[in-house]
Amino acid sequence: MKYVLIAFCLVLSGCWTVPVVPDFPKLPEQTVMNIPCPDLRVLKSDPTISDISNTLNLNYHTYYECAVKVDSWNKWYLDQKALYEKTIKK
């Protein structure tokens, strides 16, 4: 009888995993990060000098807007990773 009791006591412990996991981090609500970068503008045939300047201006603007999106993605990833490691994986 005592051996049966000892055997049962030994098997009482078990392995458990906690079924609580955070959701995948969300993007900010008001963001342009998820809008794809547009194509650059090309010049129409026989452009004037102001057409060229305007097209260059818009293309540079497009580049800088797209750079903001890429930088935001990088910052978002690094921030969320650091936060996850600090609060969940500690």
Place this chain on the structure above:
Amino acid sequence: MPDGLILWVTNLLLGMGIIATLASLVVHKIPLLWRYQLPVKISAILLLVAGVYLRGGYGVEMAWRERVREMELQVQQYEQLADDLNKKLAAAEKNKITYIQGRVEIVKQYIDREVKVYDETFRPGGVCEIPKEFVNAHNQSAAKPEAKK
């Protein structure tokens, strides 16, 4: 199931198991019951084993619930901090985009005011015609690169 109820049931079962086991040790001395000593002993052992098992299970269950509570708290804290970071990121992004859009408008006004006056000079057939090769070179640079798959 509430923690208190689980504890109460497991303790009751364990207590009954202990009492029954102790009683089974002396059952053979009772004149009318000595014939049933074997089934009584088996039942008592089973009751005791079930009680011990469930009491151990209760400990594990409570440790598990405590861990779940901790994790839920951590997740809640994490989600709140992630939300704060997202708000900061969205605000910074909005500032930069607004600044870029403002700047493009300023440059556009400058072009309309200062560069447009040279349109005639650089028109096709004008004094300084813009070569088509220049336009082609620009358009090739601006075209979306399509890498071969």
